[in-house]
Amino acid sequence: MAASRPNPEDHAPGSRTPEGRAAPEEHGSETPHDDRPPPPVVALRDVWKSYGAVAALRGARIELHAGEAHALVGENGAGKSTLIKVLAGVRQPDRGVLELDGAATEFKSPQDARAAGVAVIHQEPALFPDLSVAENVFAGRQPRGRFGRIDEHAMRERARALLARLGVPLDPRRPARGLSIADQQIVEIAKAVSLETRALVMDEPTAALSGPEVDRLFSVVNALRAEGTAVLFVSHRFAEVTALCQRVTVLRDGAHVSTGPLAETTVDQLVARMVGREPDALFVRPGKQRPPGEVVLEVEGLSRAGAFRDVGFRVRAGEIVALAGLVGAGRSEVARAVFGVDRRDAGRVTVAGRALPNGRPRAAMAAGLALVPEDRRQQGLVLAASVQRNATLPRARQLSRFGFLVGGAERRAAREWATRLRTRYGDLDDPVGTLSGGNQQKVVLAKWLATGPRVLIVDEPTRGIDIGTKAEVHRLIAQLAADGVAILLISSELPEVLGMADRVLVMREGRLVADLPRETADEERVIRAATGQEAPA
Amino acid sequence: MSTEAPSRATRAPLRDTLRLPRRLAGWDAAVVVLTVLTLVVASGTVEEFGTTRNATFLILDLAPVLLLALPMTLIVVSGEIDLSVASTVGLTSALMGELWAAGMPLETIIPLAVLAGAVLGAFNGLLVTVLGLPSLAVTIGTLALYRGLAYVLLGDTAVADFAREYTRWTIGSLGGGWVPNVVPPILLLVTVFAVVLHATPVGRSLFAMGANDTAAAFSGIPVERTKFWLYVIAGAVAGLVGAYWTLRYSTARADNAEGLELTVVAAVLLGGVSIYGGRGTLLGVVAGVVLLSSLQNALRLAKVSADALTVVTGTLLILSVLLPNVTAALRARLARRAARAVPPPRGPEPPPPGTRSPAPEPTRRDGTP
Amino acid sequence: MTVTARPPEPPKEGRRRGGAALLDAVLRFRALGLVVALVLLVATTWLANSRFLSAQSVRDILLSTALTLLLACGMTMVVVGRGIDLSVASVLGLSAFGTATVLADHPGLPVPLAALVGVGIGAACGAVNGVVIAYGRVPALVATLGTLYVFRGLVYFLAGGSRISAGELPRGFLDFGTARVLGVPWLFLIAVAALLAVGEFLRRHRAGRDLYAIGSHEEAARLAGIPIPSRLLLAYVVSGTLAGLGGVLYAARYGTVDASAGYGMELDIVAAVVVGGVAIFGGSGSVFGAALGALLLTVINNALPVLGVDPFWQRAVVGALIIAAIALDRLVALRVAASLRGRDADVH
Known part of the structure; x- marks a missing residue:
């Protein structure tokens, strides 16, 4: 799909705000009304990846567009985590193409992905428990003042501003140890925002969250999306998928099954595509059942x-x-x-x-x-x-x-x-x-x-x-x-x-x-x- | 593993029998070969090395290292370490001196020394298992503490003049030949430890907890309790070595066996036991001990200074971990290069998944067929 | 497929601060506890013998602290990055003997140049450790236990039983070992300078913070793009360099150097660092805590004879302090974890 290669100059990723966010682009997410729609921020095309004899991805593909939340669904083992690892630069595909703004590129390391504006929020974020919230946000790239010294004041204030913008007033000076998982994710998102992230990938972020925490996360993500960030949301909870996302891609056995607007897809259809047969045909307990014993x-x-x-x-x-x-x-x-x-x-x-x-x-x-x-x-x-x-x-x-x-x-x-x-x-x-x-x-x-x-x-x-x-x-x-x-x-x-x-x-x-x-x-x-x-x- | 080999060879089908060489073709096999080579070459080139007189001394010298290496192997296989063994030897030796000077008979002192060692080991074990402290830090602490207590007991004085019949037996030989009296008990201990490690349920659980203690606990293995007893046994053996050391040199001093923990750890790692736990054989460790001791013996006979030995021991210790790491990294890099060379970036027809060359990283599988 | 909706739950506000405050209090308590212990020890000893606080005695303590402090600075960097350097005492010995030999053989050589030789030896030793650990992926314990013996063996090999006495060393070099500024020994000032430099580096520079990140969560550090091997290499090189400098100071102070210079000192250094609150698991602790630990250890050493305690207790005390310090850290961590868990349990 969408194999057109527009001239990169036509689609320079918008003017950057001080936070470096690309301005929302013109193309609507559901109905591209242009013959040459702007290229996706990030795309994977026909990606293959095996671990030893096990093929985790067999021709997977996905496109993340600016200002759109894209759901990725599939059974356990369908290859979702491998796909995310490829996007994050943690794993390199055996073959297939990774495109950034329509141009083929390669993520050789997580740093490459990060530099390209792709940030990944894992189910259980990997923070530094001993470091402060502010340092976690700016790890490895703390703001520096004179003589290359870290400007602690600036770091703290920038972290405070970021967290305030996300609507979560965490104390930037407290250590990350003891933060709830929801708060840890907020710290990760603050990190992503400070990194001028253009594509935010979230791997089952809500698995360990309570209701209000999910609501808070969604409002933060929606705000980012409104500012033009592309979002990839992986979840098993269809209610959340429909609440947050506009498009959905189904993955089965490492291969791409379908991609389409969520509004036109029913949950039953999605389930059927995920398992490859009608849901009713599954899980019938075979064998005769005798009355239970003592x-x-x-x-x-x-x-x-x-x-x-x-x-x-x-x-x-x-x-x-x-x-x-x-x-x-x-x-x-x-x-x-x-x-x-x-x-x-x-x-x-x-x-x-x-x-x-x-x-x-x-x-x-x-x-x-x-x-x-x-x-x-x-x-x-x-x-x-x-x-x-x-x-x-x-x-x-x-x-x-x-x-x-x-x-x-x-x-x-x-x-x-x-x-x-x-x-x-x-x-x-x-x-x-x-x-x-x-x-x-x-x-x-x-x-x-x-x-x-x-x-x-x-x-x-x-x-x-x-x-x-x-x-x-x-x-x-x-x-x-x-x-x-x-x-x-x-x-x-x-x-x-x-x-x-x-x-x-x-x-x-x-x-x-x-x-x-x-x-x-x-x-x-x-x-x-x-x-x-x-x-x- | 090698200890079960004969029985399997007689019972199991041919396919299993043929597996033996492959299994032995590891690091420990290399060490065995290297050890034999060293013995042969040294006998041929170093004057006096091949004599029975030297063999007697060689055995007497390697006995403490070998004895301490037995429980150390079990501890390292189970994923921990004990750096305090040499200090335990020193403290029990000092204790022996103190008790002997106080007029106690050796028949009482020797069991007391073993018991004292067990208590010192239990202290390590308690800190590691009940408090959950890292064994490295704990045993660095007790390395200093036990040695310090040895100095508190004896200061820089020495107690000598232990009962002649005991000291003579310790350095004496069987029937006046060249095989030392201590060989049968040592062989017995080596056999016991080898059987426990390689042919009992306890041995199986040691390997399991060394490789993954969570999975071991989920398999019903009492991980903490087992580790505690390992430290007790290591302490008791160190107490026994304390008694041996004292009688062998007929002197109890606070600095007895100082620094011996390095030789023990070096021998264990050299013998192919993984410092990360879960892998190793006792045969390899015995070979490692013999290799180190005979190298030292031969170099000494060849009038190379004892200090060169320290350098050699330290270097071997590092190389025993560094070499496998480097070869594994090189192999992985070669495999990756080969894998990258095979598939074209964008073939028209994807090859079936089975034909792909195996990736070098067995780290994560997502469970897809 | 899965259960789809999410549970409504009362927000868990108000408990966020608790854990952090507790942790803060504990960390501050550690430094405070060390200071209190120091004051008590000094006061008791002084009451037993008022000469303990004479100018000469205090200078002695400062001189002895200087070496421990210097090496503890390097060790802190290494331990913060979840490593350990057991070879520091051997490096000190090698550098001390090397420096003394150079000075004895070339009497005309300017002292700073000779000092540079010692520091260079230390840096080279540290580089060996660092390469083996950071790039060879050998556990720090194994690598530095090995080099502990390799470097010490080298000193013995070079010395061959000989020693270099004060008479063979230039006057200026020896004077430097005892010289004072406003009554404070130069050696101590150098150690304090190193302390301030390492403290500044660990607190306010990216590479220093990277070490904390590595020690705190290595995988996360990798994902954050922190160049782990080069940071670890740096830590070991600094540790070696400071140990090398320590060797130069050792030679200047004692004048007589043989192959056993600094033998067994690594235990004191590890003890100082651990007692000073640097977590042996990496990721937390400061070089100033380690300095307090070093000072406490030296004061104990000097106080024991004054208090009439057999000096042979010194080593046992070091061991007991190491164990007490890590056990205390562990108990505190368990308490913090339990209190966090308890708060979560309130929800139902």
């Missing part, structure tokens, strides 16, 4: 300061109970405290009648509890270790004979489970980090299924894995339930929750707010409960 996992009055309060629920044998809620509602924290990786401040956890001691994962494992954690790469796997070592790590004791691990018992066990889950690997001795995301997840599942759990907690089991593997994982979980395992499924994907669960528990801000049986659980009820928009059922 209570295996019982949680009462579980609390942990700053994370969750007074959480209680039961899971029966053969039952799949989903724990839904917004990111940050405290679901993973509950799972960790139940398993014992985090200590609980109060409450009881009982597995098959045995009360679990506080903070002792090994006791939980002995009682028949297994946890497939949320973050595969940090919590689930030792990436540098081999497939075999990872698959047998929680079971090394059982596999040993008289305390010794000899005679290839680990190898046999690892191979057995890898085969059962149809894991694709080169060699059992290869580092597990060389596997694809889906196969890594299978190794994590193998690692825990091999312990023969009576209760399995799975936290975001299908995050960042391909659709084929996703279906396999769903089938596997359903099969386990059919075999009598009690399953607690934590997921942020509503279709997964609704398609799999016998019961849906909903958490909001550290509290359990709803317990919906399968029959009455639907998307709307869960969302209302998770967001507290109405009295939950």
